Amino acid sequence: MDLRHEYGWPSPLPPSQRVGPAATLALAALLLVAGCGERKAERPDNAPPARASQDGDHWQQIASVLTHPRCLNCHQVEMPLQGDGRPHIPRVERGPDNMGVAAMRCSNCHKSGNNQASGVPGAPHWSLAPESMNWSGLSTAELCQQLLDPKRNGGRTPDDLAKHMGEDPLVLWGWQPGADREPVPIQHDKFMEVFRAWVAAGTPCPQQEQSEDSA
């Protein structure tokens, strides 16, 4: 049920009628949808499992999830992104606990679940990832190295990472993002098969390559 109609919300406008950056901020506030991205074709439940015949395939499939906006939008330096990677509206800063500043906190809007009426996404402990876990601007090779570095992954072993990917409710939100947001590209059970296979193979990373930022 679309609760926007139930509670008298205006219907979302089609993308062609959404305002551009030149419109006034107040008008933009009325028209832009928090956290949304245009929905892409969703992978069906019965899609074949990701091919995992080689270790490199494992990592590339994992990277396709970790670099998806549902993950990457909050693995940023100072401010989160939203939708397909545009700036978060309203602007919110990291703050000392990764959850914003005095009167502008993540929890001002984001609660423990997706809000059906407003479309605002939610999951437990909604926050930016710690700054040490910034993934923006990394190549997939750099991301692989960072993910395995205890100084930059929250002190996690590969098994801890698998547990994190398998159980953390904020991570799991990426598969159930609500509204018209695109979920991450691989079904969760298939993703975990690939992730565990990658761990069992010794977490091989691809050859170092230059990131876009350093190129």
Next chain:
Amino acid sequence: MISVEINGEQRELDVDPQMPLLWALRDHLDLTGTKFGCGRALCGACTVHIDGEAARSCSITVGDVDGKKVTTIEGVSGPVAEAVVGAWRDLDVVQCGYCQSGQIMSAITLLTKNPSPTDADIDSSMVGNICRCGTYQRIRAAIHQGAKKAGGEA
């Protein structure tokens, strides 16, 4: 049944737990000082306090506040709230006024947590409250004056 303390009074709400808190406040409790702006947590007009934290009531369900304390513009009290409201009056901040209850709720949260904010602190905390009349300069001045009145700024 949802049990919520609203402006110091315990209330029982027999509504759909998925109902936006803003709807319950305005339509079921007649607390119309909190305004509907965008309905998507983008403008700040619906800001209330939940357990002392600023929150956008359009994007929070009644079920989210079960067992919690909600304060609306009608129920703000204490030295910081009085200083902020007084400054708002002294500086005649309001133009059309539609956004101002949300502005004041955020300003109270800011000064409660940061009694002596810089301009940058004000900007980073108030950025989620939009004023289409453009009263931002007076809002900032009133927050500084409120900080002085509340004892935070020299």
